[in-house]
Structures are given as C-alpha cells and as structure tokens.
Amino acid sequence: MPLVMDHISPRRVGGSDESDNLAACCYRCNEFKGARTQANDPATGEFLPLFNPRIQVWREHFCWANSGTHVVGLTPTDRATSDPN
Ligand SMILES: [Zn+2]
Structure with a gap:
C-alpha cells in the first residue's frame, strides 16, 4: 500500500x-x-494524546497481534492511537 504524508x-x-x-x-x-491529536483509551475512556512517531519509538509502544494482521497498543496512549473510539 502506498504511503501518504501525515501532519x-x-x-x-x-x-x-x-x-x-x-x-x-x-x-x-x-x-x-x-x-485529531488526541483520542480515548478504550480501556479507561481517558482522553490522551496520540502516539507521535517523531518523538516516540514504535516498538516501545506497539506490537503485532494475530500473526501480524493488526497492531496492539502497549500503553494507554498507544491503545488510544491504535483503537480510538
Ligand atoms: Zn495504517
């Protein structure tokens, strides 16, 4: 899939x-x-800033699940980023 530039x-x-x-x-x-720059953590409902790929390291915040079919957030902010509601 081609990538686009996100602000x-x-x-x-x-x-x-x-x-x-x-x-x-x-x-x-x-x-x-x-x-959006913030989203709710689906586990707690807390409104949190989204993961910032310029100042945070992806592998410290996410992992792959189901043999690489989707991403799981490891912290509240990462859950809000990968599964916002
Ligand atoms: Zn994507």
Whole structure:
C-alpha cells in the first residue's frame, strides 16, 4: 500500500509543513486520524494524546497481534492511537 504524508499536528489546527511535523502513514490510517491529536483509551475512556512517531519509538509502544494482521497498543496512549473510539 502506498504511503501518504501525515501532519502529526494537523494543518487545520496550525500544524506546519516542516519535517518534524510530518510522518509517513498509510492512507487508511491517515484518513481515520483526520484532524485529531488526541483520542480515548478504550480501556479507561481517558482522553490522551496520540502516539507521535517523531518523538516516540514504535516498538516501545506497539506490537503485532494475530500473526501480524493488526497492531496492539502497549500503553494507554498507544491503545488510544491504535483503537480510538
Ligand atoms: Zn495504517
């Protein structure tokens, strides 16, 4: 699947086009994220900032499940990022 450029802080809320605000992202995830920067942890309902790939390390926050068919968040913020509601 081709990747698109995600604005970590969306342009709609003042995010810039500078490289430190951009991250490669699959189209589906980028469309789903939209202009959000926070989401609810499905386990607690707490409203938390989304994972930031520019300042956080993916493998410390997520793992693959079901033989690599989907991503599981390891912390509250990661659960909010991978399974927002
Ligand atoms: Zn994706």
